Amino acid sequence: MGNSGSLFSLRDKVVLVTGGGRGLGAAMGKLFADAGAEVMLSDVLAKEGEEIAKEICDMGGTAKFVHHDVTVEPEWESAIAATVRAFGRVDILVNNAGIEHMVLASEESVSAFRRLMEVNVTGVFLGCKHAIRAMSPDGASGHGGSIINMSSIAGKVGMPAVTAYCASKGAVSLMTKSLAVECGLLKNGIRVNSIHPGVVWTDMGSALPEQLVNVGLAPNPEAARHMFLSGHPIGRFGSVPDVASAALYLASDAASWMTGSEFVVDGGYTAQ
Numbered sequence: 001m002g003n004s005g006s007l008f009s010l011r012d013k014v015v016l017v018t019g020g021g022r023g024l025g026a027a028m029g030k031l032f033a034d035a036g037a038e039v040m041l042s043d044v045l046a047k048e049g050e051e052i053a054k055e056i057c058d059m060g061g062t063a064k065f066v067h068h069d070v071t072v073e074p075e076w077e078s079a080i081a082a083t084v085r086a087f088g089r090v091d092i093l094v095n096n097a098g099i100e101h102m103v104l105a106s107e108e109s110v111s112a113f114r115r116l117m118e119v120n121v122t123g124v125f126l127g128c129k130h131a132i133r134a135m136s137p138d139g140a141s142g143h144g145g146s147i148i149n150m151s152s153i154a155g156k157v158g159m160p161a162v163t164a165y166c167a168s169k170g171a172v173s174l175m176t177k178s179l180a181v182e183c184g185l186l187k188n189g190i191r192v193n194s195i196h197p198g199v200v201w202t203d204m205g206s207a208l209p210e211q212l213v214n215v216g217l218a219p220n221p222e223a224a225r226h227m228f229l230s231g232h233p234i235g236r237f238g239s240v241p242d243v244a245s246a247a248l249y250l251a252s253d254a255a256s257w258m259t260g261s262e263f264v265v266d267g268g269y270t271a272q
């Protein structure tokens with residue numbers, strides 16, 4: 001008895017979290033550090049990322065920051081190398097960096113669509129590619145590991161005015177499953193799972209009501225907020241800890257038999 005806590009411990013583990021400068025990425029970095037992991041945060045937001053890394057260290061954890069554009073392959077190579085150089089290995093990757101915009105499909109520009117795909121899909125692919133290389137037996141780390149890809153309920157159900165975002169998150173979901181099967185067959189010790197949050201009240205989530213008004217799908221922000229809230233039977237929006245704790249589970253040994261899974265954290269949104 002008394003071993004349940006150790007299942008969720010990340011002691012002696014090293015995690016790389018993209019988009020770690022704010023919001024959910026920052027919260028996951030702090031939670032992972034609290035669970036005992038050494039944390040590398042990456043982001044294009046250098047000032048914010050450095051501040052979160054300092055906060056983690058001030059709380060007694062271990063963290064560093066690396067500037068990182070997830071759409072650029074050499075920067076992925078550098079971020080993985082920096083993590084291994086700083087901590088000796090990389091055991092967990094959270095592909096959290098992502099962008100979103102709300103626009104009617106008939107008004108969507110090709111350049112904006114492509115930019116979202118570059119960050120949300122190509123960025124995740126590159127992260128998986130280079131994490132698998134590092135985590136595989138002949139890689140720079142070589143201990144296997146856990147890759148967690150942040151998808152969304154928008155990758156499972158249709159939502160208005162976020163056509164590009166839905167397409168990107170659906171791609172992340174199936175990419176995750178494909179890589180999970182591939183890694184399983186290769187016996188490289190790497191698990192790959194996706195997390196699908198509902199509306200979470202971060203900077204991104206809290207901007208949705210105003211955006212819905214701007215595209216003409218709601219008369220005012222309060223009506224738009226009610227539209228989103230009513231979709232969650234549990235009666236509230238998600239919080240950052242709701243999603244961060246799911247990531248902690250998938251990162252930990254408690255999820256050692258989970259791969260290719262869609263971990264839905266949505267207050268019942270997709271249950272209806």
